[in-house]
Amino acid sequence: MYYIVSIAILITMALALTRALLGPSVYDRVLAVNMFGTKTTLLLSVIAFLYGRPDFLDLALTYALINFIGVLAVLEFFQSRSIRRANNRVDGS
Amino acid sequence: MDSAIDVLSWILLALGGGFVFVGGLGALRLPNFYTRMHAASLTDSMASILILVGIMLQAGWSLAAIKLLAILAFLLLTGPTASYALANSALLSGLKPGNSADESTEN
Numbered sequence: 001m002y003y004i005v006s007i008a009i010l011i012t013m014a015l016a017l018t019r020a021l022l023g024p025s026v027y028d029r030v031l032a033v034n035m036f037g038t039k040t041t042l043l044l045s046v047i048a049f050l051y052g053r054p055d056f057l058d059l060a061l062t063y064a065l066i067n068f069i070g071v072l073a074v075l076e077f078f079q080s081r082s083i084r085r086a087n088n089r090v091d092g093s
Numbered sequence: 094m095d096s097a098i099d100v101l102s103w104i105l106l107a108l109g110g111g112f113v114f115v116g117g118l119g120a121l122r123l124p125n126f127y128t129r130m131h132a133a134s135l136t137d138s139m140a141s142i143l144i145l146v147g148i149m150l151q152a153g154w155s156l157a158a159i160k161l162l163a164i165l166a167f168l169l170l171t172g173p174t175a176s177y178a179l180a181n182s183a184l185l186s187g188l189k190p191g192n193s194a195d196e197s198t199e200n
Contacts, residue, residue, distance in 0.1 A: 001103050005144060008110035012117030019121050019129070027183040028126055034175050035120060035133045038168065039113065042144050045164060048157075049148055057160040064164055068171035075182045082186035 002050040009043045026078055030071060037067030102150035109143030112136045126183060127190045134176035141168045 013036055020032035041064045048056035119132025145165045152158040184190070 001106055005106050005110040005113075008114045012113045015117035015121045025126060025183075025188060027179060027186075027188060028129065030179055031126075031130055031133055032120065034179065035116070035137060038137050038141065038172060041164065041168065042109075042113070042141060045145060045148055045161065049151060054157045054160070057157060057164065061160060061164050061167065064167045064171065068167075068175055071175045072178055075178050079182040079185060082182075086187075 002046055006043060006046050006050060009039050009046065013039050013043070030074055030078070033074075034067070034071045037063065037071070041067070098150050102147045105143050105147030105150070109140045109147060112140035112143060116140065125191070126188055127180070130176065130180060134172065137172050137176075138169065141165060141172070 016032045016036045016039065020029045020036070023029060041060045044056050044060035044063060048054055048060070113136065116133055116136025119136065120129050123129045123132055142165065145161050145168075149158050149161045149165075152161060
């Protein structure tokens with residue numbers, strides 16, 4: 001049963017990577033990366049029980065936290081960049 | 094009793110796998126950014142609940158169940174927050190919601 005779930009999660013990670021490569025906007029890519037991170041957390045928890053090694057749960061916990069911080073940092077960067085560009089456009093014209 | 098819990102956790106895990114797959118398909122195939130985010134964020138939360146509760150039933154009363162509960166709590170806190178921040182910053186940077194397929198807005 002764990003095999004089926006982990007294969008479903010792996011297929012979904014491939015689909016998310018395809019979306020991240022296709023784009024078209026930056027936010028699509030951030031969405032795909034965020035989804036990929038959540039799926040990684042789930043995959044790590046499933047693998048911990050598939051191979052009977054509960055240590056992997058600590059990795060999953062850490063990954064969940066780091067993924068959230070990373071997505072927020074990237075979003076902050078792109079948001080301030082788009083605001084700066086809009087200001088430049090107003091000043092330049 | 095034991096096999097009943099097994100069957101219940103298998104059902105939850107299978108449903109969770111289905112939700113994960115549907116979310117990935119929706120994020121790839123839907124026509125426009127906000128619809129893609131709708132598919133991805135909703136199924137993320139639902140699949141996390143189903144899969145982690147399914148594993149928790151297999152773990153029984155142990156330290157692993159507490160760790161799984163902590164992972165579930167963090168995912169439920171951070172997933173919707175990240176989705177909100179993503180939608181907010183996409184809206185602020187001028188990506189308009191609408192029902193048309195998106196033209197390429199590369200910025």
